[in-house]
Every structure is written in C-alpha cells, then in structure tokens.
Amino acid sequence: MITISILGAGKVAHHLILNILEQDNLTLQQVYARSKNKVNDLVSENQIITDINLLKPADIFIIAVSDDAIAEVSNAIPFDNAFVVHTSGTQSMDIIQKTNRKGVLYMLQTFSYDKEVDFSKMPFCLEAAKPTDFKLLDKIAICFSEKVYKISSEQRKVIHLAAVFVNNFTNHLCTLAEDICKKNSVPFDILKPLIAETAEKLQVLSPKEAQTGPAARKDIGTIDSHLQMLEGTNEKEIYQLITNSILNR
Amino acid sequence: MITISILGAGKVAHHLILNILEQDNLTLQQVYARSKNKVNDLVSENQIITDINLLKPADIFIIAVSDDAIAEVSNAIPFDNAFVVHTSGTQSMDIIQKTNRKGVLYMLQTFSYDKEVDFSKMPFCLEAAKPTDFKLLDKIAICFSEKVYKISSEQRKVIHLAAVFVNNFTNHLCTLAEDICKKNSVPFDILKPLIAETAEKLQVLSPKEAQTGPAARKDIGTIDSHLQMLEGTNEKEIYQLITNSILNR
CATH class of the missing domain: 1.10.1040.20 (ProC-like, C-terminal domain)
Known part of the structure; x- marks a missing residue:
C-alpha cells in the first residue's frame, strides 16, 4: 500500500484525488488546502488540513499548486527526507530544494472541473532524482495509465x-x-x-x-x-x- | 430509386461516390472526370466519362470540383432543366446559371483520401431554389446522415x-x-x-x-x-x- 498526500486543491489536485480514491493499492493520506471548501466534497473532513505543519509522513507528497507556489509549498513540508514531486509542465525538478528525494509527475492533459478525464490513456511524464524514488513514482503512475514516460525537465x-x-x-x-x-x-x-x-x-x-x-x-x-x-x-x-x-x- | 451523377474526381467526389454506392435507394449513374485514373478504383470503367457531353439524364447532378471550376462545369451540362447542385462551402448557389433548378449540398467535414469519414454524423447543409428540388436533396441527405440542415448561401x-x-x-x-x-x-x-x-x-x-x-x-x-x-x-x-x-x- 502506497500512502500519498496531495498538496493543493485546484483542478489537477481534484482529478488526482478522484483517481487515487479509485485505486486499491494507493491510500490518500491527507490533502493540504488553503481553504477546506474546495475539496470538501471529495474527501472526509479529517483528511483535509489547512496548516501544512499538520502533515503526517507519507510515501510521497504530490504538489499540485500554481507554478509560483511550488517552491514555497515544498519548503514548508515539515520533513527533511520526504519524497516530494510537483506536477508542473514548465518548472524544473530542481525548484524543489527542501529534499534530495525530488521528482515530477506531469500529466499531459487538460483538466476542467466539469469534465471527467480518462486517466488510463493519459501520458504520465515522470522524473526523479533518485532511481528508487523513480521506481515508486512509476509504480503509482502505472496504476493510473498505460502511457508512462521517463521525461527530463528539458524535454x-x-x-x-x-x-x-x-x-x-x-x-x-x-x-x-x-x-x-x-x-x-x-x-x-x-x-x-x-x-x-x-x-x-x-x-x-x-x-x-x-x-x-x-x-x-x-x-x-x-x-x-x-x-x-x-x-x-x-x-x-x-x-x-x-x-x-x-x-x- | 434516385439516380445521381457526380461531376468531379477529387476528395469530396471520392467520399460521395463511396457512400452513394453503399445506399440501396441511390444509384450512381455516371462520374464525369477529367482523367479516368482518379476514380478507376471506385466505379466500373463504363460509368466514367471524360467528355461531359456523354452525360445521361439523372435526377440530380452533383458538382464536386474546385470553386473556380463550378461555373464552367455547370454551364457545360448538356441539359436545360436538370437539377444541379454544387458542394462548395463558399460559393453562392447562384454561381450555377445554366438552370433554375439549382442547389447546394455542402458537407461540413474535412476529407482526406487516406481516412474514411463517418457520413452518419456529418452535417449536411442543404439549399435549393425550388421546394420540390429541396425535398429531393433532403431525401438524399437523410440516406447518409442524421444531421441535415437547411442553410442559406449567406449562412x-x-x-x-x-x-x-x-x-x-x-x-x-x-x-x-x-x-x-x-x-x-x-x-x-x-x-x-x-x-x-x-x-x-x-x-x-x-x-x-x-x-x-x-x-x-x-x-x-x-x-x-x-x-x-x-x-x-x-x-x-x-x-x-x-x-x-x-x-x-
């Protein structure tokens, strides 16, 4: 069982949460959101935190916030050696500085609240600083999709x-x-x-x-x-x- | 049984011919082409004519040639009171001057030789100068598609x-x-x-x-x-x- 916490409550977070909840071997640990309202209808109240210091340990922390906020949010994670990935198409993996265990899980798709997206055909572009972390990321991505690619920050x-x-x-x-x-x-x-x-x-x-x-x-x-x-x-x-x-x- | 002759041998003609041949109540009478080669593989040799004066009477003549050639081809049809339509998105119905029985059968779709197109979902935009001719055009279009619209030249x-x-x-x-x-x-x-x-x-x-x-x-x-x-x-x-x-x- 892989435990996942999501940081963010926008469209990407919304669709990720929905799809994590459908997987038997993935557990949604917590969702960090600036306001509870946005994810209230997706997860139970006690899983949502608005204070990032209340994060519990998890196998992976997935940051799904706007590009400008990635650095700040990743720095605020209250663990030193956690595996932290972001979901941005444009930001380098190295924008995450708090930990050496960093990576990217970029879903090449367009998300809207009102339209469900089929994750199974969606390209997942993965990157991780450490091979063992890449393996974990890969294990998660293949739960969702048949199309998983190893893609560098430049690509x-x-x-x-x-x-x-x-x-x-x-x-x-x-x-x-x-x-x-x-x-x-x-x-x-x-x-x-x-x-x-x-x-x-x-x-x-x-x-x-x-x-x-x-x-x-x-x-x-x-x-x-x-x-x-x-x-x-x-x-x-x-x-x-x-x-x-x-x-x- | 409605008899149809096609004037033209490009992509629109190609897909029209293919779909007419599939319909039980439509008969492909003749195809007029500048060169036999282009439609050889679709219809039998004796249905293809390269001299427009060899056209036999038909219930409708569908012109599927480039916009610049519509006037010329329609004028060359060797009958005075034939029902003649073109298939252009941009040309007015009145570019056909040889007959008062004129109209337009515009298929709102993109055609390539190498890609089959599903006619059943394709919008057919119809126009005809005379109500009886419009009825015939409508009868043909609903053989192909569920989406048949009455559309003026301006629209x-x-x-x-x-x-x-x-x-x-x-x-x-x-x-x-x-x-x-x-x-x-x-x-x-x-x-x-x-x-x-x-x-x-x-x-x-x-x-x-x-x-x-x-x-x-x-x-x-x-x-x-x-x-x-x-x-x-x-x-x-x-x-x-x-x-x-x-x-x-």
Whole structure:
C-alpha cells in the first residue's frame, strides 16, 4: 500500500484525488488546502488540513499548486527526507530544494472541473532524482495509465510548449469560431462533428497529411473573401498570420 | 430509386461516390472526370466519362470540383432543366446559371483520401431554389446522415469561415507543435491523447469553459519562458498573437 498526500486543491489536485480514491493499492493520506471548501466534497473532513505543519509522513507528497507556489509549498513540508514531486509542465525538478528525494509527475492533459478525464490513456511524464524514488513514482503512475514516460525537465518544457499549441491555442480558435457563429446567428453546434473529426484524423494521419482548406490549396479567392468578412474584427489578424504560415510551407 | 451523377474526381467526389454506392435507394449513374485514373478504383470503367457531353439524364447532378471550376462545369451540362447542385462551402448557389433548378449540398467535414469519414454524423447543409428540388436533396441527405440542415448561401459562408478556424487552423497549430517536438527530439505521439481530449471536451463544454493554459491563467512567467524557447522561429509570432487574444478576453 502506497500512502500519498496531495498538496493543493485546484483542478489537477481534484482529478488526482478522484483517481487515487479509485485505486486499491494507493491510500490518500491527507490533502493540504488553503481553504477546506474546495475539496470538501471529495474527501472526509479529517483528511483535509489547512496548516501544512499538520502533515503526517507519507510515501510521497504530490504538489499540485500554481507554478509560483511550488517552491514555497515544498519548503514548508515539515520533513527533511520526504519524497516530494510537483506536477508542473514548465518548472524544473530542481525548484524543489527542501529534499534530495525530488521528482515530477506531469500529466499531459487538460483538466476542467466539469469534465471527467480518462486517466488510463493519459501520458504520465515522470522524473526523479533518485532511481528508487523513480521506481515508486512509476509504480503509482502505472496504476493510473498505460502511457508512462521517463521525461527530463528539458524535454518536459518542450512537451508543455507543444501542448499549448495543440490544446490551449486550438481551443481558443474554437472560441473565435463560436464568436463568428454567434455574430451571424449560426449555431456553433453544427461545427462539433468537424471538431471531433479534426482530432480523430490526427490519431492516424500526421498534421501535414491531414491539412486541408483554402490556404493548403492556395485558394486566394476564398482567403480574400474570408478576410473581407473579418474586416474590422480581432480575428482578422489571426486569420492572416496562420494562413500565411500555411501558405509558406 | 434516385439516380445521381457526380461531376468531379477529387476528395469530396471520392467520399460521395463511396457512400452513394453503399445506399440501396441511390444509384450512381455516371462520374464525369477529367482523367479516368482518379476514380478507376471506385466505379466500373463504363460509368466514367471524360467528355461531359456523354452525360445521361439523372435526377440530380452533383458538382464536386474546385470553386473556380463550378461555373464552367455547370454551364457545360448538356441539359436545360436538370437539377444541379454544387458542394462548395463558399460559393453562392447562384454561381450555377445554366438552370433554375439549382442547389447546394455542402458537407461540413474535412476529407482526406487516406481516412474514411463517418457520413452518419456529418452535417449536411442543404439549399435549393425550388421546394420540390429541396425535398429531393433532403431525401438524399437523410440516406447518409442524421444531421441535415437547411442553410442559406449567406449562412454557409459563415459556417465555412468558422470551419477554417476549428479545422484548418487548429490542424496547422498541430503541425507547428510537431515541428517543435521534432526539433527537440521529443515524440509527437505523446500529444495525441491531449489532441483527442481537446476535441472531446468541446462536445460537452463551450470553448470558453474549456479554455486552460498559461494565457488563460495570466501566467506571464510561463509565457515569457515559452517566447524565449521560440526565439528566432516562425512560431513565435503566432504564439504571441494567440496568447494576446486569450489575455484580452
């Protein structure tokens, strides 16, 4: 039985807690949160602490807080030789300074409170300073997922940057598309099958093979007509820049 | 039994032909192609014509050629009162001038030769000048799909523009992400579950609700570090512009 304490109460902590509770060989020891409210509905009251000094020993402490707070929270853990990992895509493992037994458990996924995420297909990117700690981290990750990778801090930064493009930025383009639909009284829902197929296609084709559209076929007439439709909107500059990026390939 | 002739031999024609052949109450009459090679493997030799004057009468002629060629091809159809539709997202119905019995059958999807598409969930956007012709078009579309919409030429242009954002542009961002991965020797495959989840999330949450990432949480430190990593690359300008667009919401 592996005992785990979670430090943090945001979206990543929320989904981690939910999935730890489902595992027979993992025990959720404690959750440290600045306020009890946020995790109240997930765990029993006596497991939640708002004073970090009330932490009991555990096999691993997983820090799931905002990047700026990782250093402070890790320094405040009241044990000298605990195994402490963070869950950030961008921060180096060495931001944890309190202990030599440090590591990273980065889940490459997008989390929202209102949407369950299937942990079993989710890439877990692991790093640990000590081989024995890496083994423990690996043992935990394979409880959740079939996709467990050993990834260095440098590689993780690259993956996180690429993830911003494939997730955050593509999602924002869908926000702009929704704006365009709303402004013109067209239902955004009509685009949902296309959004689904765009992603499905990328499971079997490379993005280069999958590229279609006016820019890919150098259809300047359609591009000009789209730019006219976008005249005076914020979307025009984005349309122009991405179109040029496709045309220039 | 409805008889259909297809004019064109590109990706849209290819997928249309495949799906017409699967329907019991639709008959593929003829395929007009500039060269026989492209559709040879789909239909028997005697169904393919390369001279448009060899077209036999059919209940409907579906033009699936590039936007610039629609007017020319529709004018060359050797019948005066035939029902002729095109499949373009951007062109008005009235680009067809040879007949008053005109319409549009626009399939809101992205087509590649190497990827089968599920027609049953695909939005069919229909338009016809005459109510009786609309009925026929509707009868054909519901053979293929549960999602059939009556959409005007104006609405269709808006939908096509929004589709460029959710499909062509998001796909290109994935191309850029693949470049970033390759340059840094990280496997692009690790991002595929995230790409899938990004689209799945948008089936149940609005893009605004689904938005996460450094820009959404105004994490300027991470944004600066990403911009540094992209220094000197084409991706930097796109990163900056989309990030600003998210920050400004």
